[in-house]
Amino acid sequence: MNASERFLETAPIALREWLTGRLPAPWHWFANSLITIALIIGLFATLFALLTLAERKVLGRVQNRPGPNRTGLPFLKFTEGKMFGLGQPLADGIKMLTKEDIVPRAADQVLHFLAPVALLAFSILTFAVIPYGRHIIPVELDAAVLYFFAAGAATELAIFMAGWASHNKYSLLAAMRALAQLISYELPLLLSMVPVIMLAGTLSTTGIVAAQGGFKFGIIAHWNVFTPWGFAAFVIFMISALAESNRSPFDLPEAESELIAGHLTEYSGFKYALFFMAEYFGMCALSGMAVTLFLGGWQPLVPFLDFIPSYVWFTAKLLTLLVSFIWIRATFPRLRIDQLTRLAWKFLVPLALVNLGTAAFWALTGNLPGLLQISRWVGAIALVVIPFLLIGRRLTRGVAPRTYRFAD
Amino acid sequence: MIALIVIALLTLGTAAVAMSLRNLIHSALLLVGSWAGIAAFYLWAGAEFVAFAQVLVYVGAVSMIVLFAVLLTRRSRADLNLSPVSVRRLVGSAFSAAAVLGILFGAVIGSPLPQQSPGTATTTVKQLGTTLMNAHIAGVLIVGVILTVALIGAVVLAANDRDYRKEQR
Numbered sequence: 188m189n190a191s192e193r194f195l196e197t198a199p200i201a202l203r204e205w206l207t208g209r210l211p212a213p214w215h216w217f218a219n220s221l222i223t224i225a226l227i228i229g230l231f232a233t234l235f236a237l238l239t240l241a242e243r244k245v246l247g248r249v250q251n252r253p254g255p256n257r258t259g260l261p262f263l264k265f266t267e268g269k270m271f272g273l274g275q276p277l278a279d280g281i282k283m284l285t286k287e288d289i290v291p292r293a294a295d296q297v298l299h300f301l302a303p304v305a306l307l308a309f310s311i312l313t314f315a316v317i318p319y320g321r322h323i324i325p326v327e328l329d330a331a332v333l334y335f336f337a338a339g340a341a342t343e344l345a346i347f348m349a350g351w352a353s354h355n356k357y358s359l360l361a362a363m364r365a366l367a368q369l370i371s372y373e374l375p376l377l378l379s380m381v382p383v384i385m386l387a388g389t390l391s392t393t394g395i396v397a398a399q400g401g402f403k404f405g406i407i408a409h410w411n412v413f414t415p416w417g418f419a420a421f422v423i424f425m426i427s428a429l430a431e432s433n434r435s436p437f438d439l440p441e442a443e444s445e446l447i448a449g450h451l452t453e454y455s456g457f458k459y460a461l462f463f464m465a466e467y468f469g470m471c472a473l474s475g476m477a478v479t480l481f482l483g484g485w486q487p488l489v490p491f492l493d494f495i496p497s498y499v500w501f502t503a504k505l506l507t508l509l510v511s512f513i514w515i516r517a518t519f520p521r522l523r524i525d526q527l528t529r530l531a532w533k534f535l536v537p538l539a540l541v542n543l544g545t546a547a548f549w550a551l552t553g554n555l556p557g558l559l560q561i562s563r564w565v566g567a568i569a570l571v572v573i574p575f576l577l578i579g580r581r582l583t584r585g586v587a588p589r590t591y592r593f594a595d
Numbered sequence: 596m597i598a599l600i601v602i603a604l605l606t607l608g609t610a611a612v613a614m615s616l617r618n619l620i621h622s623a624l625l626l627v628g629s630w631a632g633i634a635a636f637y638l639w640a641g642a643e644f645v646a647f648a649q650v651l652v653y654v655g656a657v658s659m660i661v662l663f664a665v666l667l668t669r670r671s672r673a674d675l676n677l678s679p680v681s682v683r684r685l686v687g688s689a690f691s692a693a694a695v696l697g698i699l700f701g702a703v704i705g706s707p708l709p710q711q712s713p714g715t716a717t718t719t720v721k722q723l724g725t726t727l728m729n730a731h732i733a734g735v736l737i738v739g740v741i742l743t744v745a746l747i748g749a750v751v752l753a754a755n756d757r758d759y760r761k762e763q764r
Binding site: 295298328329330333334336337338340341343344347348351366370373388389390391 | 620621624627643644647648650651654655656658659662666719720721
């Protein structure tokens with residue numbers, strides 16, 4: 188049987204059709220959309236709750252402590268201390284909901300309220316164009332990648348609103364810093380995905396995933412990350428994604444310990460929770476985009492694992508990236524603001540630009556016969572590695588290796 | 596048709612309120628709403644690519660320039676509130692608005708539009724890219740050069756030649 192028509196592949200769509208099938212035709216589309224929206228919000232809100240727990244557990248493990256492990260599920264006394272703290276997100280949620288919502292008297296009341304709402308709304312919008320499975324994509328757009336980044340660009344506005352409306356100089360300054368960071372890293376983020384679009388020849392996410400289908404020698408998947416330019420672009424994309432979603436080591440915008448949480452200073456209770464929800468949503472969306480652009484979307488890694496449904500593959504890849512985000516947070520110290528901007532403008536942007544050339548070289552040499560393919564690989568790898576070494580050397584000259592005066 | 600009227604009301608309404616407000620930041624944010632309305636109009640007209648580009652450029656980037664310009668040129672929060680309209684300002688704004696309207700109106704009336712039945716053949720992004728890269732490549736290159744010059748100019752203006760590394764030692 189064809190892989191795209193297996194029962195498990197079509198089951199989610201068939202279920203939705205069965206649910207809405209009895210409605211009159213004009214309502215059909217409307218009900219389908221409602222179900223999709225509810226599913227996206229429900230699934231990703233659950234993922235957000237579990238991620239907060241996973242983050243605390245993993246951070247705890249890395250720091251050699253157990254993390255939250257006492258909270259059981261509500262009304263089930265016997266689960267207390269047994270369920271790996273599975274009730275923790277629920278307890279956090281209830282705490283956030285019942286906390287007092289403080290709005291400073293001098294604050295711009297409307298904008299202060301609007302900022303978290305706008306931020307969350309725009310971050311949810313980005314989920315619409317990610318292909319979650321072979322047949323599962325909420326909105327099929329011809330310019331899907333552009334839509335994704337257009338929706339993401341509006342989050343900067345929300346951060347400005349939060350910082351300005353708080354009527355607090357620390358909030359405003361921190362919002363400016365956050366904006367500087369977001370604008371700086373948008374450039375390498377966009378530049379690193381241009382080669383993917385260039386080689387796939389389409390802006391549609393479905394088309395990009397389809398272009399990564401198939402296997403070389405029947406075993407190596409055609410994912411973009413397995414090519415020299417794709418690997419470089421993937422690394423640049425992930426670093427920029429870390430910065431775009433305010434994740435450690437680029438979490439300067441909030442930096443709880445130094446900047447009193449930056450533009451979030453004057454937020455409390457559920458609005459604060461909304462900001463965090465938006466941050467995690469942004470992280471999930473960018474990871475989903477990374478999976479789509481570089482890790483073959485819902486395509487299986489090896490041909491004989493084809494029987495696993497496509498959406499399971501997507502979820503597995505997404506979770507891998509998310510866990511690596513948490514892992515990175517546990518491993519690296521925070522960057523200083525000048526180091527942060529220097530990394531973006533002097534290192535990532537030139538590398539991403541060079542990578543465009545590498546991708547062009549790769550595309551132009553695609554038809555080389557036989558052994559000349561080896562020269563294609565060598566050339567492309569050299570185009571990736573040599574600029575990396577040259578720019579890296581130049582940037583760290585006189586700075587690295589660091590000499591420690593007080594610590595051994 | 597109803598969608599078009601709603602979009603037009605949203606665009607013009609936010610623009611009108613933006614002009615009547617005394618708080619510059621509020622005006623700037625409402626202007627962003629107006630730009631988003633224009634993007635919605637493009638989307639309604641079937642120009643998907645242009646709509647998303649409009650959001651990316653105007654809502655994402657130009658809005659930031661406007662907001663930063665407002666914040667950098669005002670000395671305090673009280674300064675953000677503009678003084679009420681004077682006769683001179685009213686006359687000046689009326690003149691400039693009339694001039695812009697005249698130019699736009701002339702351009703719209705004067706440009707020949709190909710007769711096409713509505714709803715046929717929406718342009719794909721690929722077609723758009725091919726057209727830009729073949730027929731209009733000169734325009735794309737000129738825009739690219741101008742933007743690069745602007746960027747380098749900004750760097751030259753902002754950079755100072757102090758050697759921070761030497762000072763630190």
